[in-house]
Amino acid sequence: MSGALPSVTALREAARPLLSVRDLTVSVRDRGVTRPLVENLSFDLHPGETLAIAGESGSGKSITSLALMGLLPHNVSVTSGQALLDGVDLPSLPEPDMRRLRGSKVAMIFQEPMTSLNPVHTIGSQMIEAMRAHEPVSRGAARAAGIAALRRVRISEPEQRMRQYPHELSGGMRQRVMIAMALAMNPALLIADEPTTALDVTVQREVLELLRELQDSTETAVILITHDMGVVAEYADRAVVMKAGRMVESGAVADLFASPGQDYTRALLAAVPRLGDGAARGKPRPPATRAPVARLVDAQVHFDIGANVFGRPTHRVHAVEGVSFDIRPGETFGLVGESGCGKSTLAKALVGLVPHRGHIEVAGHALAGLTTQGKRDICRDVQMVFQDPMAALDPRMTVGDAVAEPLLIHQVCPALERQARAAELFRRVGLMPDQMTRYPHEFSGGQRQRICVARALALQPKLIICDESVSALDVSVQAQVLALLDELQRDMTMSYLFISHDMAVVENVADRLAVMYLGQIVEMGTRDQVFGNPQHPYTRRLLEAVPVPDPAGKGRTYARSKGEVPSPIRAIGDAPQRMPLRDIGHGHLVA
Template sequence: MTAAAQTLAVPATGAAAAPLLSVRELTVSVRDRGVTRPLVEGLSFDLRAGETLAIAGESGSGKSITSLALMGLLPNNVTVTSGQALLDGTDLPSLPEASMRDYRGAKVAMIFQEPMTSLNPVHSVGSQLVEAIRAHEPVSRREAHAAAVEALRRVRISEPERRMGQYPHELSGGMRQRVMIAMALVMSPALLIADEPTTALDVTVQREVLDLLRDLQESTGTAIILITHDMGVVAECADRAVVMKAGRMVEAGPVETLFRAPQEAYTRDLLAAVPRLGAGAERAAPLPPEAPVPVARLVEAQVHFDIGANFFGRPTHRVHAVEGVSFDIRPGETFGLVGESGCGKSTIAKALAGLVPHEGHVEVAGKRLATLTAQGRKEICRDVQMVFQDPMAALDPRMTVGEAVAEPLLIHGVGSPDERRARAEELFRRVGLTPGQMSRYPHEFSGGQRQRICVARALALRPKLIICDESVSALDVSVQARVLELLEELQQETEVSYLFISHDMAVVENVVDRLAVMYLGQIVEMGTRDQVFGNPRHPYTQRLLDAVPVPDPSRKGRPYARPVGDMPSPIRVIGDAPARLPLRDIGDGHLVADGGGGL
């Protein structure tokens, strides 16, 4: 352990105030098949009231296990084997479950990464909030209801009375996370643990949630433990940070010191892997030349879904998922699509892959999808492949990874069994794995390795276009950097084109040649990387860029124009189509929509 880690217990604000939480040599172990091994070993830190401590590190570093130990929520085969976690002098791990139940929610609360799995889908938001209040306070249902409405109002949820009667699936991801924050803070706990609270959220929603946590902390004095692998979030939100690796603390100290002069090689590598806005311009290369036949082309593409039903069973509303989108992708080019959830990015990907019905002109490799026969649609799969966000969900757990990579060749009748195996071995080597690993199953690999396997499978048929749909957003920053380097190397070798879909603007800037910014199913700005990132002209593009967390503590608290009200919905009454936003060329192919598009 470094000197910085050893001095973590010294408060940044002086030694006057006693710590709210004091963790001393905490060791958490798992017992598996008769063998006990530590998951977290010898962890020590102090946390004071009103302070934010970030615990940062990659997957498997022990961040979440630490939080579950503090909450008394460890699995049955995982226990605290030594050490203490003293909250106001009370050792939390030593409390029996009945006593811990009194602490949990009232004195220490937790916000989890995925709010949809934390909220009960069969109970309304209001009933869950009321239940949380009445579990700790002897109040009437009416008083608990009033307190719940006030809690929703504090987290800036519009129309809190109406939201009380809604169910989790009726709210957006950002709204659901706000409900979780309201539920965690409704009893004014002294300690709030936020475990990756913004990882699954769009960059603008992430900014709103982090600003909300900061505002609530200032008004309540709650101490926060922020668990994250995003060093930009650490720089913007934390006072001090602990960096963990393989269950051990490798470095700790004030955030400014940690970012300015990291002492450990692991910390330096973690910071170096963070994508930074502005770095893309440094590696800018000439755009791939226009080709007579682009790899993909969309002209006035539309995708609509009818929903609802009236008395006669006819739909009443229409989801305008994609509304008049036009762009093309050149051979050897990486084209980016960015925007918030629900803007139509993934729907465009599905339209290009022939997975959803569409209107307008959509073609791949010169073939218009609407005119293809069933055999033709099968053949187009050889030209278009997809790499999805969650590699574990994309791989069949019953198939070896070698079988998964060779399966596209088998489906399309390419080669003999020996030739297919040889092709799979070649692909494994190309993505940095070994042929000896082909007999293993997906669960035997890390997240980054599984994503490499998905890339290998996508390359099996030598496609012209690979659609990367949020393919690195769930990965740690160092693993993310390695996967992006792999994609770039493969493009240089094979001249494959990528459609890169993401809501992470810093990542996009570092990989794309051109990009389009989408809002409510329409493109509001499109151009080269330098045009859009160097001279953003549409208000929505500017808002996306302003919301990106900057891994620089000196820029903490920079101004951000918070959006007012709810985001408009792409769902409209049938017959009430949205107004089209015409794109205007402001020079050299930099296209910008006229007007704010409802912003």
């Protein structure tokens, strides 16, 4: 005998593919004109294999998945080509036959579980309904199978979860429910469409690890649709890169990352923020000698909930519990942590949108006790850029009017000058003034975010709060928006409070940062202190969970959290224990 044993990948490629897509073209009919959304797409997928379909928004990734599931909108259809699942052409199947295949043979996990789960039905009723639609089983048997499926995705107390509604679960828990429902019937093919984009980095890691373990035990083939090249590197065997509906490049993930053959693939990989790249920016900006732009001392935000027989609240949400820091002129202060840690609540307290205790001041003015006019004046010094630009813009207002609106509200200048100022702001953020008469839906996601930045700049604020402002953007668009923010900061000497759960992005933009956990800061310091020498276990956990855009890191171990995530909700009178920060040297503070 001679030669090495064949690899698992080689054995899979030698076997008959589970799914064979050949020259698939998906077209849309609009006003009597048919145009392709996906053109001549071809690939094979074998049992137990993970194929990533990567690309920017609008590249055709999700349309491909909907075509395979038979869920295309009424004016979109497969106009040519085949998608053979075990020899059955999916696009040509009548809807009744396709309905029998969905769930039992091919299943899908969508990006936003809250839009996939029915808010008026319990988790249990939805799982039972899905199972009984495909198998002639009793409600009791379906319920037992549902509990087993929840236990399989490591949801604690599954019997109790079956009785709960979707809004009672966290984002990570809801996504696990979706995975449990998708895998309950042991499908041969699982399509995961951006399943972790909206999740924190730690929850994303746990969900993907869970998918990998379940795949290993069931030999389910997975199509992973994502724009996160770090996820592609760590979890996919092969990848297809798409642009504008066409396949640009495909191959083994290791080969694709080592030697990408196309300029578009190289640009996509170059735009991925990597941990460690922040050091290349050099030293953080020197500390300012002037007064801080914003200062928080023992800031607290609480929300009372529940009611006893006398109508008095029984519990309290300790959203922010004793937070202190300042933001200096011209610096970017990062605020990181998982969902529910209090980052966005703190941002809302800074702009006066939620009541607070403790001391918060902006541009030397304390927020407590301000009159209505005083609160309005504070808006000239602090502005926000939100995560979803489409939700932040009025769909019935032209973008030019939206950018000029702050000038109108604060009576900064007359009408003609407002339009001229708005035009200048458009040029400043890389847009053309002739686009001012358009509406938000006529722009891409990245352009809409630029419009939101232009609106935030209108009053020339001292502080801009970026609340997850690049989380939903493709990596290339994300890089453009971050470069724009950096350029504006250098030109206008503004300060940023940059809120994110993406540690790689924060490391590339922040001068100083604080790590929040359950409403309190557990570590704070300069970028180099926190990323170069993380001291708190929670900080290290966040850093370990970041996907590395390098296939060599595939299979690295990750210590999962045990038990339930602690809750900031406590009985009134049972305040959480404060975690004091100690200085371990040169302003590096650790709880």
